[in-house]
Amino acid sequence: TVDLDWADNTEPDFKYYTVYRSTKPNTGFAPVRLGLTSSAYTDPAAHNGTTYYYLVTASDTALNESGFGASASATPMDVTPPAVLTGLSATSGNASVSLNWSDSTDPDFASYNIYRSTTSGSGYVPIASGLTISAYVDNSVANGVTYYYVVTASDTSALESPNSVEAAATPVAIELLSGTVIGTPGSWDGFSTIDKVFDGNLGTYYDAVSASGSWAGLDLGSPQPIAKIKYAPRSGFASRMVGGVFQGSNVANFSSGVVTLLTISAAPSEGVMTEQVTNDPGPYRYVRYLGPSGGYCNVSEVEFYTAAVDSSPPAAPTGLDATAGNGVVTLDWNDNIEPDLASYTVYRSIASGFGFSQIAGDVTSSSYTDNTGVYGTTYYYVVTAKDSVSNESAASAEVGLAPLVLGDFNLDRVVNAADYTIWRDNLGASVPPYSGADGSGDSFVDSSDYDVWRDHYGQQYLEPFFTAPASLQRVESGIGSSVVQGDSAGSAQAVDYAIIESGERSEPDESRIDIALAAYDSPTLWANRRVTRTATPAQSSPARIDLALLLLDRQGTSPQGEKPMPSIDRAGSERDTVDLAFALSVEHWGWKRDFPR
Numbered sequence: 194t195v196d197l198d199w200a201d202n203t204e205p206d207f208k209y210y211t212v213y214r215s216t217k218p219n220t221g222f223a224p225v226r227l228g229l230t231s232s233a234y235t236d237p238a239a240h241n242g243t244t245y246y247y248l249v250t251a252s253d254t255a256l257n258e259s260g261f262g263a264s265a266s267a268t269p270m271d272v273t274p275p276a277v278l279t280g281l282s283a284t285s286g287n288a289s290v291s292l293n294w295s296d297s298t299d300p301d302f303a304s305y306n307i308y309r310s311t312t313s314g315s316g317y318v319p320i321a322s323g324l325t326i327s328a329y330v331d332n333s334v335a336n337g338v339t340y341y342y343v344v345t346a347s348d349t350s351a352l353e354s355p356n357s358v359e360a361a362a363t364p365v366a367i368e369l370l371s372g373t374v375i376g377t378p379g380s381w382d383g384f385s386t387i388d389k390v391f392d393g394n395l396g397t398y399y400d401a402v403s404a405s406g407s408w409a410g411l412d413l414g415s416p417q418p419i420a421k422i423k424y425a426p427r428s429g430f431a432s433r434m435v436g437g438v439f440q441g442s443n444v445a446n447f448s449s450g451v452v453t454l455l456t457i458s459a460a461p462s463e464g465v466m467t468e469q470v471t472n473d474p475g476p477y478r479y480v481r482y483l484g485p486s487g488g489y490c491n492v493s494e495v496e497f498y499t500a501a502v503d504s505s506p507p508a509a510p511t512g513l514d515a516t517a518g519n520g521v522v523t524l525d526w527n528d529n530i531e532p533d534l535a536s537y538t539v540y541r542s543i544a545s546g547f548g549f550s551q552i553a554g555d556v557t558s559s560s561y562t563d564n565t566g567v568y569g570t571t572y573y574y575v576v577t578a579k580d581s582v583s584n585e586s587a588a589s590a591e592v593g594l595a596p597l598v599l600g601d602f603n604l605d606r607v608v609n610a611a612d613y614t615i616w617r618d619n620l621g622a623s624v625p626p627y628s629g630a631d632g633s634g635d636s637f638v639d640s641s642d643y644d645v646w647r648d649h650y651g652q653q654y655l656e657p658f659f660t661a662p663a664s665l666q667r668v669e670s671g672i673g674s675s676v677v678q679g680d681s682a683g684s685a686q687a688v689d690y691a692i693i694e695s696g697e698r699s700e701p702d703e704s705r706i707d708i709a710l711a712a713y714d715s716p717t718l719w720a721n722r723r724v725t726r727t728a729t730p731a732q733s734s735p736a737r738i739d740l741a742l743l744l745l746d747r748q749g750t751s752p753q754g755e756k757p758m759p760s761i762d763r764a765g766s767e768r769d770t771v772d773l774a775f776a777l778s779v780e781h782w783g784w785k786r787d788f789p790r
Contacts, residue, residue, distance in 0.1 A: 410481025441477030
């Protein structure tokens with residue numbers, strides 16, 4: 194429609210107005226309304242999308258008509274969307290969902306649109322548009338995932354209706370069930386017996402002796418869930434299946450515990466298998482088709498299906514990366530886009546390649562922050578993916594990193610006055626846990642983060658220098674004796690030993706540190722200890738030293754070259770030697786010296 198309005202004519206002999214219309218601006222005007230006595234008019238015959246031009250004249254009591262005034266134009270537009278669609282249903286299949294809904298009755302209907310989500314009530318994305326029939330099969334789904342659908346209608350003006358009521362379905366992989374044929378014996382003609390129902394041939398059929406009460410079924414051997422049934426009628430007698438039922442039971446003669454899985458309400462198509470989802474999957478050991486009264490149980494073929502077990506795990510996560518932070522290690526990896534992905538699991542170890550244990554499960558985003566590590570200790574991480582039925586992927590590639598010192602807000606690997614400035618300037622800010630100046634992990638910069646900075650002031654990040662086995666034990670100071678496994682003599686014996694710590698290569702002095710080393714069931718022994726000494730270089734101050742010792746079961750020369758090999762006293766006054774390979778990592782106010790190994 195087009196609404197017109199103009200100023201009133203106040204002449205005393207005014208009688209009526211006449212409205213003229215054209216689809217051209219300067220020609221072709223024809224009267225569309227005569228005898229109007231009010232200065233307004235609604236044109237009901239205007240078509241949406243067409244531009245119309247209007248002129249109005251006034252006539253007096255002597256029927257003298259005025260000239261045309263200035264013209265006015267308008268283009269009516271459709272502002273009414275189609276009605277909400279009804280009757281949406283979703284039926285699951287093997288990696289598919291079949292949708293059906295009632296036809297739109299709007300006169301300006303143009304097409305249908307389908308939206309899908311994996312969350313009920315929200316998150317819908319379009320998967321199909323421009324459809325002109327009220328049915329659709331979605332083949333872009335994964336088995337075991339529940340999908341939620343809504344449909345809309347669009348009209349010729351591109352107006353779209355509100356969403357329909359939601360429908361949901363969970364596609365499943367199905368497997369054809371087999372078993373021993375059971376049922377009513379005999380046939381009308383002596384040939385069309387119950388075994389024909391399960392022979393896979395649409396050209397054969399069952400034709401019972403009795404018109405009513407006959408059935409054909411299977412003994413599946415053990416209870417099985419029934420996900421779907423397929424069936425085909427006897428050619429020329431499809432109407433004889435109307436009212437027939439498919440049933441399940443765990444009693445062989447169906448005398449009790451009978452559940453109706455499906456009722457046939459209309460004659461099925463001939464020459465093809467009709468498939469339908471069951472009402473109650475069971476499980477059932479015995480399943481059957483029971484013909485309706487007067488139908489002679491005429492049926493050509495029946496197939497019962499169960500849901501297949503999904504045993505395929507997701508792909509291993511890729512792109513795992515680690516970032517050291519303020520007392521934390523933040524992990525990030527590529528999103529897994531498989532539709533049945535459910536969650537990720539994060540594993541950690543202190544050794545590369547083995548000894549991993551779970552530190553986080555049911556992680557739903559492709560990132561994780563580990564705030565349980567100890568600064569200066571290298572941790573190794575892998576991530577796995579799980580699907581909706583808990584199949585777990587192989588582990589991702591490994592990544593290793595150590596968290597920085599708590600209170601190191603500017604991440605320069607030392608806690609000092611610069612970190613206080615960061616805290617002061619961000620006081621009161623809300624941030625992600627352990628980011629910025631949040632040292633306590635409560636996502637808010639406050640006095641607790643100042644306490645973290647104060648308690649760790651002066652600490653520095655010490656670069657890890659070796660990977661310890663999962664069975665590493667604490668090494669106590671002092672001279673001791675223990676059993677050395679796999680030494681060069683090939684026998685395990687108690688020995689006395691000491692560890693020699695070397696200073697810098699320029700230092701002539703040596704300091705002796707005696708450490709008792711625990712034994713391991715391995716030819717290679719590891720130990721580590723953190724000690725404190727006064728370093729001799731003029732530019733340095735008292736500093737922390739990390740000492741690692743590796744004993745190898747072979748003879749050789751000292752790794753330091755100029756020093757003699759330490760000796761191990763063995764039983765019977767024998768003496769043997771082993772390689773001592775060790776590394777020192779020294780921090781002196783920001784500089785580090787790595788000693789030869």
